[in-house]
Amino acid sequence: MSSEAASQAEMHEDKAWEPKLLVFCCNWCSYAGADLAGVSRLQMPPNFRTIRVMCSARVDPEFVMRAFQKGADGVLVAGCHPADCHYIGGNYRTRRRIALLKILIQQFGFDPDRLRLEWVSAGEGEKFQKTIIEFTNKIKELGPSPMKTGGD
Amino acid sequence: MAEKIKIAQYWGAGCGGCDVALLDIDAKILDVHAIAEVVFWPIGFDGKLKDIEAMPDKSITVSFYNGAIRNSENEHVAKVLRQKSVIMIAFGSCACYGGTPGLANVTNKKEIFETVYKNTPSTDNPNFVTPQPHIKVKEGELELPEFYDSVKTLDEVVDVDYFMPGCPPTTDLIATAVDAVASYVTKGTPLPPKGAVIASDKTLCDECKRERVEKGRRIERIYQAYEIKPDPKKCLLDQGIICLGPATRAGCGAMCPNAGMPCRGCMGPTKAVTDQGSSMLSALSSLLNITDSESSLSEEQIMEMMMQVKDPLGTFYAFTLPKSPLKRTVTEKKRKKE
Numbered sequence: 001m002s003s004e005a006a007s008q009a010e011m012h013e014d015k016a017w018e019p020k021l022l023v024f025c026c027n028w029c030s031y032a033g034a035d036l037a038g039v040s041r042l043q044m045p046p047n048f049r050t051i052r053v054m055c056s057a058r059v060d061p062e063f064v065m066r067a068f069q070k071g072a073d074g075v076l077v078a079g080c081h082p083a084d085c086h087y088i089g090g091n092y093r094t095r096r097r098i099a100l101l102k103i104l105i106q107q108f109g110f111d112p113d114r115l116r117l118e119w120v121s122a123g124e125g126e127k128f129q130k131t132i133i134e135f136t137n138k139i140k141e142l143g144p145s146p147m148k149t150g151g152d
Numbered sequence: 153m154a155e156k157i158k159i160a161q162y163w164g165a166g167c168g169g170c171d172v173a174l175l176d177i178d179a180k181i182l183d184v185h186a187i188a189e190v191v192f193w194p195i196g197f198d199g200k201l202k203d204i205e206a207m208p209d210k211s212i213t214v215s216f217y218n219g220a221i222r223n224s225e226n227e228h229v230a231k232v233l234r235q236k237s238v239i240m241i242a243f244g245s246c247a248c249y250g251g252t253p254g255l256a257n258v259t260n261k262k263e264i265f266e267t268v269y270k271n272t273p274s275t276d277n278p279n280f281v282t283p284q285p286h287i288k289v290k291e292g293e294l295e296l297p298e299f300y301d302s303v304k305t306l307d308e309v310v311d312v313d314y315f316m317p318g319c320p321p322t323t324d325l326i327a328t329a330v331d332a333v334a335s336y337v338t339k340g341t342p343l344p345p346k347g348a349v350i351a352s353d354k355t356l357c358d359e360c361k362r363e364r365v366e367k368g369r370r371i372e373r374i375y376q377a378y379e380i381k382p383d384p385k386k387c388l389l390d391q392g393i394i395c396l397g398p399a400t401r402a403g404c405g406a407m408c409p410n411a412g413m414p415c416r417g418c419m420g421p422t423k424a425v426t427d428q429g430s431s432m433l434s435a436l437s438s439l440l441n442i443t444d445s446e447s448s449l450s451e452e453q454i455m456e457m458m459m460q461v462k463d464p465l466g467t468f469y470a471f472t473l474p475k476s477p478l479k480r481t482v483t484e485k486k487r488k489k490e
Binding site for chain 2: 142
């Protein structure tokens, strides 16, 4: 992208930009937690899209990379609390992967805060709401994904 | 005897190892000679691009292109060869996945020029003169290829028929490809489906002779290759040395692990995945030991554990950065406060 086109795109982005967030929720805890937040009519910014997976460990690191490639401004992975995993140890793999992925996306030039891991149980509708609000605000502060602003 | 087929071999951003590998097939080179005439091979003998440009379209049967696309000349020759060839083969890891030159995608043209033409201690270039694509001198205008910001793979600039990964492709794989082309030309045997990777569909671990723990594989910590003397029989990954075997396509015979060196992944991702780096990141993270006290570990302790992996980008994408989903590094632009 030429610098002129990039700055025009940036001006356009600044006016109407709203972050696009991708949220992976595990079937057993976090999706139920998100559902609880919904039926409890808890207010949240509508910037996120949810993908239900059977376990947070089902989130292949490639899914996260693809999300960033396709222009996601932030990716949240939500799973069961430690010691609560339906599959006993799935969430332990997840947190190792997310930690390493944070280092990796930082090397790729992304702010590591664009990737977040959070434990949300089926009863924690309020925590889901709080997480979404916090994450949306954080990403608004960071601005559009560097994939969209033309990078280098 | 029937007229010989025409083949071409070109190097883009490569090291020449692939060209040597083609000669390394020993007596098989006579089979090649029996059916083929080499029309273009810059490293082998004199040949002019304008002669290739003057040939009718599709008059070359096979073009082997090694090396990545680093500048406009690499791209131009790739396009010429594509137009003149029936079969275009991405030969070697650089053409297939970007290879080692592809690691330059962590930087850009500006930074590379500043390092090479200004900042290296042995460079004396006070006016910071750098190569320009066009320059007028009194004899006329001179041209140099334009250096790109990012390294690209061959299939990003032209349509590729087959991929032959490896750094360089092994003689066995080259022989397989030569045999396939030879029987297609002489007996009419059909070629593999377009887009095929001329290698195995399994992972490198399937070919490796080292013994691995079959059940309950766990590693306590990660070692750099120089920190320990590995057991010559046991799986390197089980000993804590990062070996890209589980995320890498087989076909090379696992030469490196069998000689005591961990795999660095030159054969690229396996058939089932597209991103080799993510695949290895996932495999390695799952191998680190989980103990009874796991649930009381803080996220900081987990981060510390994972920081044992020095330079994940350079380790997991040593050969495939331009082929990865993100292709290159980007720069965060901090949002202006309103």
